[in-house]
Amino acid sequence: MGHHTCCNKQKVKRGLWSPEEDEKLIKYITTYGHGCWSSVPKLAGLQRCGKSCRLRWINYLRPDLKRGSFSHQEAALIIELHSILGNRWAQIAKHLPGRTDNEVKNFWNSSIKKKLLSHGTLSDFSMIFPNNLTTTSPNPSFDNFYPLNSTPINSIPISTNSPLILQVDHQMNNNHLNADLNLNPVVPSLINPLSFDSISNDPTWFNFNYPHPQHDLDYNQNVLKQDNSNSMLTSNISLNYTNGENFMDSRNAAIKTHQDLLMVPLLPKLSEMIKGNGGIVESSPPAASQQIESMVGSSLPCTFPNGYIHPHYGMNGVHEMEQIECMHMSSFPSSSPSSSKSSPSSCNTQFMMNPSLPTSWES
DNA sequence: AAGGAACCCAACCGCCACCGA
DNA sequence: GTCGGTGGCGGTTGGGTTCCT
Numbered sequence: 171m172g173h174h175t176c177c178n179k180q181k182v183k184r185g186l187w188s189p190e191e192d193e194k195l196i197k198y199i200t201t202y203g204h205g206c207w208s209s210v211p212k213l214a215g216l217q218r219c220g221k222s223c224r225l226r227w228i229n230y231l232r233p234d235l236k237r238g239s240f241s242h243q244e245a246a247l248i249i250e251l252h253s254i255l256g257n258r259w260a261q262i263a264k265h266l267p268g269r270t271d272n273e274v275k276n277f278w279n280s281s282i283k284k285k286l287l288s289h290g291t292l293s294d295f296s297m298i299f300p301n302n303l304t305t306t307s308p309n310p311s312f313d314n315f316y317p318l319n320s321t322p323i324n325s326i327p328i329s330t331n332s333p334l335i336l337q338v339d340h341q342m343n344n345n346h347l348n349a350d351l352n353l354n355p356v357v358p359s360l361i362n363p364l365s366f367d368s369i370s371n372d373p374t375w376f377n378f379n380y381p382h383p384q385h386d387l388d389y390n391q392n393v394l395k396q397d398n399s400n401s402m403l404t405s406n407i408s409l410n411y412t413n414g415e416n417f418m419d420s421r422n423a424a425i426k427t428h429q430d431l432l433m434v435p436l437l438p439k440l441s442e443m444i445k446g447n448g449g450i451v452e453s454s455p456p457a458a459s460q461q462i463e464s465m466v467g468s469s470l471p472c473t474f475p476n477g478y479i480h481p482h483y484g485m486n487g488v489h490e491m492e493q494i495e496c497m498h499m500s501s502f503p504s505s506s507p508s509s510s511k512s513s514p515s516s517c518n519t520q521f522m523m524n525p526s527l528p529t530s531w532e533s
Numbered sequence: 534a535a536g537g538a539a540c541c542c543a544a545c546c547g548c549c550a551c552c553g554a
Numbered sequence: 555g556t557c558g559g560t561g562g563c564g565g566t567t568g569g570g571t572t573c574c575t
Binding site for chain 3: 185186206207208220221224228257258259260271272275
Binding site: 185225 | 543
């Protein structure tokens with residue numbers, strides 16, 4: 171059986187968690203941390219399996235979880251990531267702050283999959299991501315992914331006042347990049363220049379208090395691991411922030427900053443990816459490896475708003491995960507009240523966002 | 534209004550990888 | 555090298571809710 175030893179030693183309760191159990195678990199973990207999960211139930215006074223406690227915490231009780239409907243951006247990102255990663259939900263969820271693999275998986279199975287199937291196959295992405303936004307729908311769906319009054323993903327405005335972007339610009343300009351600007355004819359057109367001033371003056375273009383969960387160490391460590399290939403980028407950014415603006419002064423904050431930085435590159439428009447792939451995407455779930463292979467050849471430009479190309483993401487031969495790094499979107503602020511109320515600390519980070527975008531993915 | 538179908542999603546199951554003894 | 559313990563992941567289930575007829 172798949173039960174762990176901790177589940178066999180004692181009689182464990184199964185099924186839905188009661189509010190009292192939740193309270194006990196929250197109280198224990200916020201006080202002591204989870205440590206070894208197998209010991210949590212005993213120490214917390216719960217008749218549960220440690221594995222169950224872990225799952226409950228990760229999928230439901232974590233303070234940084236973003237509850238509620240998926241936004242259109244999140245849905246788009248999930249679709250894109252799924253086209254590359256397949257059913258690796260945990261990997262996909264890592265690119266969606268505040269979302270769990272379970273949530274992403276459920277969302278995919280309940281909403282996206284159904285809609286994709288209802289439209290035949292993924293081969294008809296033009297239907298899903300229409301370029302011509304001339305129609306409106308009261309219920310935006312795959313039929314009309316972006317409502318008329320919203321900004322398509324490929325033109326999400328970016329604040330030029332963002333210290334993040336400026337720092338990157340500076341770093342790349344002066345020190346490390348020999349980026350061939352000619353390689354990136356796309357980016358300038360992706361940024362709506364009219365948006366800059368309006369956004370920088372827009373009260374809704376604010377600094378998010380991005381919840382920085384106490385238990386996010388593992389996550390940060392993962393980011394660190396991923397940073398091995400980008401160490402210079404990470405270190406430079408951390409230095410700039412700590413020295414320049416006293417913006418954040420912890421190591422974790424620097425890591426988080428890098429995480430945020432990686433969210434700066436624009437999400438490549440899916441139709442462009444497909445164009446680069448011969449205009450055809452065969453099918454959704456099993457296509458991962460094939461698509462990776464083909465997409466590598468098709469080049470997925472990883473571009474910064476200033477037009478530079480990430481030094482580690484060449485136009486050809488890019489790694490799968492590196493491609494995904496490029497696809498990070500920055501428009502996922504945690505908007506749930508729960509996420510802001512209980513965060514022990516926060517990372518004050520400016521995200522790109524489009525305030526006019528609808529906030530949820532409507533089914 | 535009622536019953537069945539469809540949907541949603543929290544939770545469980547089974548497997549695998551990693552780590553330390 | 556092996557074995558047990560543990561964390562993590564993806565697939566699946568089951569029960570509650572919503573929708574439809």
